[in-house]
Amino acid sequence: DQQVKQNSPSLSVQEGRISILNCDYTNSMFDYFLWYKKYPAEGPTFLISISSIKDKNEDGRFTVFLNKSAKHLSLHIVPSQPGDSAVYFCAASEAGNTPLVFGKGTRLSVIA
Amino acid sequence: AAGVIQSPRHLIKEKRETATLKCYPIPRHDTVYWYQQGPGQDPQFLISFYEKMQSDKGSIPDRFSAQQFSDYHSELNMSSLELGDSALYFCASRLSPRGIQYFGAGTRLSVL
Numbered sequence: 001d002q003q004v005k006q007n008s009p010s011l012s013v014q015e016g017r018i019s020i021l022n023c024d025y026t027n028s029m030f031d032y033f034l035w036y037k038k039y040p041a042e043g044p045t046f047l048i049s050i051s052s053i054k055d056k057n058e059d060g061r062f063t064v065f066l067n068k069s070a071k072h073l074s075l076h077i078v079p080s081q082p083g084d085s086a087v088y089f090c091a092a093s094e095a096g097n098t099p100l101v102f103g104k105g106t107r108l109s110v111i112a
Numbered sequence: 113a114a115g116v117i118q119s120p121r122h123l124i125k126e127k128r129e130t131a132t133l134k135c136y137p138i139p140r141h142d143t144v145y146w147y148q149q150g151p152g153q154d155p156q157f158l159i160s161f162y163e164k165m166q167s168d169k170g171s172i173p174d175r176f177s178a179q180q181f182s183d184y185h186s187e188l189n190m191s192s193l194e195l196g197d198s199a200l201y202f203c204a205s206r207l208s209p210r211g212i213q214y215f216g217a218g219t220r221l222s223v224l
Binding site for chain 1: 116145168208216
């Protein structure tokens, strides 16, 4: 049973446009959400996170939105750049020192 | 800044052999996590340690064991290797209770 779901395996966006990556979760005990970016042959790189007490967190070109009632979060990248092309994983954890539960990832391709 | 170091980066073993993967967390991080990522899959949590004690256990086979040493580095020991153990193995570390999990570059294990 996949507790964190990324229903779009891939996404193509033109350079300069907005990329929107979506993530849904089923476990209401999750209270911390993270996005990681992963290039081939490298480990996941932390991008941005959001606590369940917030509905938005912004860091430069990256903004994460959380809708707790819908159990949905999204990552917005504006403007998208070719270097953003990678696999993006949504991850969630419960309170405390708990492990991450990952979605299956979305491969983003930013086309110049 | 120092990152999570994993060794070796690549490992090739035969069926029924043993393997040892090492992880050196970011200095002062007190929690280590091990994840396994199969081809085309999301990372799956195996086991974690907090202050050298096992803190959580995920889908780790009985053939695998792990420990965290006094210098906080961790080792994942894998015995009676099977073809299905071929995967990327990631280690992550964090500073509890609410630090971000930072990942190493991973060890790619190939079982022939």
